[in-house]
Amino acid sequence: MAIAQSQGVLFDQLPFQCFQEARKVLTEDRQEKLQQIQTMRDRIARLQQSDGNALHRGGEQYKQKRLESMRTELEHLKILADINDPNVKRRFEDGKGDMSKPIYRFLADRKWREYVRKILIQRVTQMKVVPDVVPHCDPIVDIKIKFGRTNVQSGDFVDSAISEKPCQLTVQSFEKDPKLITIAIVDPDVPNLETDSFNSRCHFLASNVQIDALTPHLDLAKLAEEQVLVPWLPPTAQKGSPYHRLSIVLFQQKDNISVDKAVALRNIQQTDFRTRSFMTRHMLTPIGASLFRTKWDDNMGAVMQRAGIDGAELELKRVKVQPLPYKRRNPSTFR
Amino acid sequence: MVCLSLRSALASAFGIANRSSTLGVAPQLQHIIQSTRHHRPQDAAAATFSTSSSTFAKKKALIRYHLYHPTTLTPRPLRFSRNRALRHWTIHRAWNLYRMKVKRRRELELERQYNAMAAANEELRVGAGDGGKLFRKAQMKIGTWSIPERGGGVPIEYARGQVEWVGTVAGGVGGPAKIWDHEWKRA
Numbered sequence: 001m002a003i004a005q006s007q008g009v010l011f012d013q014l015p016f017q018c019f020q021e022a023r024k025v026l027t028e029d030r031q032e033k034l035q036q037i038q039t040m041r042d043r044i045a046r047l048q049q050s051d052g053n054a055l056h057r058g059g060e061q062y063k064q065k066r067l068e069s070m071r072t073e074l075e076h077l078k079i080l081a082d083i084n085d086p087n088v089k090r091r092f093e094d095g096k097g098d099m100s101k102p103i104y105r106f107l108a109d110r111k112w113r114e115y116v117r118k119i120l121i122q123r124v125t126q127m128k129v130v131p132d133v134v135p136h137c138d139p140i141v142d143i144k145i146k147f148g149r150t151n152v153q154s155g156d157f158v159d160s161a162i163s164e165k166p167c168q169l170t171v172q173s174f175e176k177d178p179k180l181i182t183i184a185i186v187d188p189d190v191p192n193l194e195t196d197s198f199n200s201r202c203h204f205l206a207s208n209v210q211i212d213a214l215t216p217h218l219d220l221a222k223l224a225e226e227q228v229l230v231p232w233l234p235p236t237a238q239k240g241s242p243y244h245r246l247s248i249v250l251f252q253q254k255d256n257i258s259v260d261k262a263v264a265l266r267n268i269q270q271t272d273f274r275t276r277s278f279m280t281r282h283m284l285t286p287i288g289a290s291l292f293r294t295k296w297d298d299n300m301g302a303v304m305q306r307a308g309i310d311g312a313e314l315e316l317k318r319v320k321v322q323p324l325p326y327k328r329r330n331p332s333t334f335r
Numbered sequence: 336m337v338c339l340s341l342r343s344a345l346a347s348a349f350g351i352a353n354r355s356s357t358l359g360v361a362p363q364l365q366h367i368i369q370s371t372r373h374h375r376p377q378d379a380a381a382a383t384f385s386t387s388s389s390t391f392a393k394k395k396a397l398i399r400y401h402l403y404h405p406t407t408l409t410p411r412p413l414r415f416s417r418n419r420a421l422r423h424w425t426i427h428r429a430w431n432l433y434r435m436k437v438k439r440r441r442e443l444e445l446e447r448q449y450n451a452m453a454a455a456n457e458e459l460r461v462g463a464g465d466g467g468k469l470f471r472k473a474q475m476k477i478g479t480w481s482i483p484e485r486g487g488g489v490p491i492e493y494a495r496g497q498v499e500w501v502g503t504v505a506g507g508v509g510g511p512a513k514i515w516d517h518e519w520k521r522a
Contacts, residue, residue: 011418019422022429029432084428086421 011087026084033081040074079106099213102176109174112142123155124289129247132188133200133275137286141211141250144170145292154290157243158235161299163292164306166204166220166232171211171250171288178212182251182259182284183220186275187235189244191316202273203246205230207259207282229264234307235294240316243295249275251284 009015012023044067052063082088082103089107091097097104117139124130130137145152146168152158173179185204192199204220206228211218220232237244253259259282267281278284304312415423460470481487 011421014418014422016422018426022426025429025433026425029436084425084432086425089424090417090421 011090029084030081033077037074037077037081040070040077044070044074075102078102100176105174105176105213108172112172112174116142120154120290124247124291127155127245127247127291127293129188129245129249129289129291133186133247134249134279134286134289135276137249137289139288140173140175140252141288142170142172142174143248143250143288143290144172145248145290146170152292154292156292158246158292158294159297159299160234160236160294160303163246163294164234164303169218169220169248170216171218172216173211173213176213178210178256179287180207180253180256180258181209181211181287182207182253182282183209183218184249184251184275184278186247186249186273187244188247189237189242191238191241193316196319199272200274201233202230202268203233203235204228205264205268207261207264208253226261229259229261230268233309234303236300236304236307236309237295238311238314238316239296239300240314240318241296243293245291245293247289247291249286250288251279252287254283254285257283 014020047063047067047070050063052058052060056062058065079102082101083106088097088103092104092107097107099105099108120139120143124137143154145154147158147162148165148168150162152167169183171181183204183206184202187201187203188198190199190201206220206223208227209218209223235244235246264278264282268278279286301312304310456470456474459474460467463469478487480489480493482490
């Protein structure tokens with residue numbers, strides 16, 4: 001009862017000798033790091049003001065490269081200053097980390113990379129989104145898919161009634177600077193009966209969407225007119241066709257330059273959307289990928305009719321491959 | 336009764352089986368150890384001990400538990416509360432940081448010493464004014480361990496440490512040990 005009624009000691013003041021000695025060591029180290037951060041800031045400021053050509057025979061390029069390295073070092077020092085703080089660790093583990101601070105971004109990134117990113121890469125690679133839709137993807141941002149109230153894990157099957165409306169994405173970036181991204185939702189498994197192969201179909205395309213570490217939520221239904229290049233097409237799959245992979249790929253626009261909507265729309269293929277050519281034309285790099293899957297279910301017919309996609313009354317069947325004429329060579333003399 | 340030791344006497348007095356420590360030994364080996372021990376009527380009685388007294392039963396159970404659960408081989412994992420875990424983590428980080436600092440300090444000191452020596456040598460080589468003659472004589476240490484008169488190579492005397500008392504075989508089979516012969520000369 002006495003413990004329940006007492007106010008309690010602050011964690012930092014807990015009277016354990018070893019713990020307090022450790023805190024002393026860490027506080028000293030933090031002071032050192034703060035001083036190093038200050039000197040690095042001063043050095044960067046001084047280098048910025050100096051003349052590149054007078055500095056070194058490498059000139060301006062050398063100066064810029066040196067500034068770049070110094071900035072990276074500064075970021076590294078900022079993280080080193082806070083990484084040993086148990087209060088920071090506690091706050092992060094409780095989910096109360098402020099993403100505007102570099103240390104919490106670092107810890108979130110590290111945690112993401114330990115498990116969730118590995119699962120994402122596994123799903124995307126196993127489902128062959130990576131070679132089929134984009135040639136290579138190194139995920140830098142975390143993507144979470146949500147349809148209304150249902151959370152969808154990467155690779156899950158989504159009922160057609162649920163996916164009729166556009167989804168909400170949570171795109172968590174772990175870098176401070178805002179990015180302009182392009183979101184493409186591509187279905188590479190649309191059966192083409194003439195060629196006996198598959199076409200790619202673009203279900204959603206939006207450009208010039210800004211994300212940063214503090215604003216991860218993205219509702220695809222609420223994007224502006226100028227941003228949306230291809231409005232939401234409900235994912236559908238014909239009966240009898242194998243499941244369709246709906247791959248979600250996030251691209252970063254090079255140097256955050258806006259994608260020209262007119263130019264983009266002029267060059268988008270209607271029947272067979274080629275993600276690779278879209279990527280190269282507008283200089284996009286894939287920074288995140290995810291997927292969900294869809295297959296024929298009871299609501300699909302109605303969804304296809306509303307969306308104006310035909311093929312709802314068809315049922316596809318696999319063509320039996322006729323075996324080549326082959327004389328069975330097992331006369332009694334062989335046995 | 337034949338008392339082999341005080342230990343066996345105490346064991347028989349308390350009615351506990353006389354096992355000298357088999358801690359850390361696998362159960363299969365313990366069985367072998369037990370079977371090779373001397374079995375006496377008292378021991379047999381202790382082995383077929385019935386649980387009439389609860390304290391004895393508890394003691395027996397405790398001893399057997401510790402026989403089969405050596406705490407050095409597979410220690411039980413600790414479970415900490417939140418604050419305890421954070422304090423542990425803090426101390427761990429601080430200790431590692433401290434060790435890293437000590438190591439770095441030592442490495443930097445060594446580097447400073449090396450650079451100072453290199454600078455001094457360089458100064459001797461170029462700045463002494465004799466064209467590097469003194470530097471070459473003193474500091475160029477090629478062929479340090481070889482004796483050119485004997486054809487180069489490491490002298491064979493390095494293979495054996497210097498001793499005071501030479502073995503009798505080298506000085507003569509069956510003779511007394513000889514003190515180091517300072518007057519010995521190579522033939």
